[in-house]
Amino acid sequence: MTTRIASLRRELSLPLFRNTYALMLNTLLNSGFGLVYWVVAARAYPEAEVGRGNALTSLMLLVSILTQLNVGQALVRFLPRAGTGSSRLVSSAYGISTGFGLLGASGVAAYCHLFRPEGDPLHMSWGFGLWFVVSTVLWSLFTLQDSVLTGLRESMWIPLENGVYGVVKLVVLLAVAQTSVSDGVFTSWTLPVVGLIVPVALLVFRRLLPRHVAATRDVEEPVDRRAVSRYVAGDYAGQVFGQAGSSFLPVLVVALLGPASGAWFLPAQTVFVAINLLTLSITSSLVAEAARDPDHAHLHARAIIRRLAVTVLPAALVLGLAAPWVLQLYGDAYRANATLLLQLFMISILPRVVVALFMTLNRLRNRTWVLATLQLVQAAALIGGVAALHGTLGLDAVGWTTLGVELLLALVVLGPVIRWLRGTGQPA
Numbered sequence: 001m002t003t004r005i006a007s008l009r010r011e012l013s014l015p016l017f018r019n020t021y022a023l024m025l026n027t028l029l030n031s032g033f034g035l036v037y038w039v040v041a042a043r044a045y046p047e048a049e050v051g052r053g054n055a056l057t058s059l060m061l062l063v064s065i066l067t068q069l070n071v072g073q074a075l076v077r078f079l080p081r082a083g084t085g086s087s088r089l090v091s092s093a094y095g096i097s098t099g100f101g102l103l104g105a106s107g108v109a110a111y112c113h114l115f116r117p118e119g120d121p122l123h124m125s126w127g128f129g130l131w132f133v134v135s136t137v138l139w140s141l142f143t144l145q146d147s148v149l150t151g152l153r154e155s156m157w158i159p160l161e162n163g164v165y166g167v168v169k170l171v172v173l174l175a176v177a178q179t180s181v182s183d184g185v186f187t188s189w190t191l192p193v194v195g196l197i198v199p200v201a202l203l204v205f206r207r208l209l210p211r212h213v214a215a216t217r218d219v220e221e222p223v224d225r226r227a228v229s230r231y232v233a234g235d236y237a238g239q240v241f242g243q244a245g246s247s248f249l250p251v252l253v254v255a256l257l258g259p260a261s262g263a264w265f266l267p268a269q270t271v272f273v274a275i276n277l278l279t280l281s282i283t284s285s286l287v288a289e290a291a292r293d294p295d296h297a298h299l300h301a302r303a304i305i306r307r308l309a310v311t312v313l314p315a316a317l318v319l320g321l322a323a324p325w326v327l328q329l330y331g332d333a334y335r336a337n338a339t340l341l342l343q344l345f346m347i348s349i350l351p352r353v354v355v356a357l358f359m360t361l362n363r364l365r366n367r368t369w370v371l372a373t374l375q376l377v378q379a380a381a382l383i384g385g386v387a388a389l390h391g392t393l394g395l396d397a398v399g400w401t402t403l404g405v406e407l408l409l410a411l412v413v414l415g416p417v418i419r420w421l422r423g424t425g426q427p428a
Contacts, residue, residue: 014346016289016300018264020307022155023281026146031164035329037173038270041185042263042330044177051259052121053185054266058250059108059122060190062243064140067104070239074149074232076284078093079151079212080292083133083220087209089228090148097140105136121259122251126184135190142193145200150210150284152204155290161200168192219292228367234368238375245379248274249398252383256390261337265349265395267330268342271319275349279312283360290364297364298423301357305311305421308353320346337395344399351410358413361420383403 002045041050071093082089116123124132142165146158176184195385250269254262286304290297317328323342327335355374362370385401393400 016285016303017307018266019150019153019155019288020282020285020304022159023150023285024307024311025341026155026159027274027278027281028218029159029163030167030277033163033170034270034274035267037166037170038266039329040170040173042267043173044173046187047263047333048121048259049183050185050266051262053183053189054117054262055121055254055259056132056183056186059247060105060136060139060186061105062248062251063108064101064143065243065305066135066240067100067136068140068144069100069232070236071096071232072144072364073235074240075144075147075151076287077151077231077291077366078223078228079148080153080288081216081219081221082223083183083216084213085220086152086216086222089223090204092299093144093148094141097144098137101137101140102133105133109133121129121254121262126349127226128279131187131190135186135193138193138197139190141201144205145197149208150202150288153288154208154212157200157203157208157284161196164167165192165196168195180187183259184190185204189291214270231366231368234370238368240374241372241375241387243379245375248383249371251384253398254394256387257395260333261395264334265341265398267327267334268338268399271326271342272345275312275316275346276352278315279308279349279353279356282307282312285354286360287363290360295372297419301360302421311351313350314344316349318424340396341399344396348399348403348406354410354414354417355406357420361416373390374413378405378409380406409416 034276038050041053045053075089075093079086108216109124109132112124112132113126113129127145145161145351149155149157169188172182172187172191176188228408247336250265253265282304293300295371320343323339323346324335325339327342359371359374362368382401386397389397389401
C-alpha cells in the first residue's frame with residue numbers, strides 16, 4: 001500500500017497526469033450527478049415534460065456551442081505558451097462568447113416564439129425566451145471557464161466547480177417539482193450557473209492568470225492572431241458539423257418520433273455523452289501538455305493511451321452489459337425502448353477513441369481543416385442515417401447509425417494515429 005501511494009504521488013506530481021485525473025474526476029462527477037438528476041426528473045415529471053426539458057436544454061447547449069466559435073479549444077491549444085498575452089487571449093474569448101451568444105440565442109428564441117405553435121415542444125413565450133437568451137450566454141461563459149482552467153494547466157479547480165453545480169442543480173430540480181413553476185427541468189439546469197460565474201472569474205483573473213504568466217516567461221511564444229484565427233475558423237467549422245450530429249440529436253428525435261421517444265433517448269444519450277466526455281477530458285489534457293512540450297508529444301500520447309485502456313474502454317464494456325439495469329432506474333418504458341440503443345452506443349466507443357486521438361494529433365498540428373472535413377462526414381452520415389432508418393428501426397436507428405459511422409472513420413484514420421504513437425508522425 002505504501003508503495004502504491006508513493007507511486008500515485010509521483011504520478012500526480014506530473015502536470016500531464018495531475019490534470020488528466022482532475023478532468024477524469026470532473027467527468028465522473030458530472031456523469032454521476034447527471035444520472036441521479038435524470039432519474040429524479042423521470043420520477044418527478046411526466047415523460048412529455050422531461051422530453052421537452054431535454055430538447056430545450058439541448059437546444060440551449062447547441063446554440064451556446066455554436067456561438068462560442070469554439071474559442072475554448074483555441075485556449076487549450078495556445079494558452080500553455082501564451083505568457084504575457086494570456087490575459088488578452090482569455091478576455092477576447094469571453095467577449096466573443098458573450099456577443100455571439102446574445103445574437104444567436106435571441107434569434108432562436110424569436111423563431112421558437114413566432115414560428116412554433118403553442119403546444120409544440122419547442123414553443124417559447126416571450127418571458128421564457130428572455131430567460132433562454134440569458135441562460136445561453138451564462139452557460140457559454142460557464143463552459144468556457146473550464147477551457148481556461150485546462151489551458152492554464154489548473155484543471156484541479158474544475159471538479160470543484162462542476163461538483164457544486166451538480167449538487168445545486170439537483171436541489172433546484174427537487175424544489176421546483178414541488179411548485180407550480182413550468183419548465184422545471186430547464187430552470188433547474190440553468191439557474192445554478194448564475195451563482196458560479198463570478199467566483200470562478202475572480203479566481204482566474206486575480207490568481208491563476210498572474211501565476212501562469214510568471215511561470216511561462218521562459219517558454220513564451222507571442223500569440224499570433226492570424227494563427228489563432230485560422231485555428232478557430234477550421235475548428236469552428238468542424239464544431240458546427242459535429243454538433244449537428246450530437247447536440248441536435250435530441251431535437252431531431254423529438255421532431256421525428258415524438259416527446260416520449262425524446263425521454264427514452266435521454267438516459268442512453270447521457271451515458272454516451274459521459275463516456276465521450278471522459279475521452280475528451282483525457283485528450284484535452286494531452287493537447288495542453290503536448291502544446292507546452294511538442295518534442296515529446298508522442299510519449300505523452302502513449303501514456304494517455306494506457307489511461308484510456310484502463311478507464312474508458314472498461315467503463316464502456318461494463319455499461320453495455322449493465323444497460324438493462326441502468327435503464328430500469330428510469331422506469332420500465334425506458335428499459336424496454338432504449339436498452340439496445342445504449343448497448344450500440346457503448347460498442348461504438350472503441351472506434352471513437354481512435355478518432356479522438358486522430359483529432360488530437362491534428363489539433364497539435366494546427367490542421368483544423370482536417371477536423372472540419374472529418375466532422376462534416378460524420379454529421380452528414382449520422383443525420384442522414386437516422387432520418388432514413390427511423391421509420392423502420394425507430395429509436396434504435398440512432399445507435400446503428402452511430403456505430404457504423406464510427407467504425408468507418410476509425411478505419412480511415414488508424415494509420416496516421418499508429419505512426420504518431422511510434423514517433424514517426426510528429427506534430428509540426
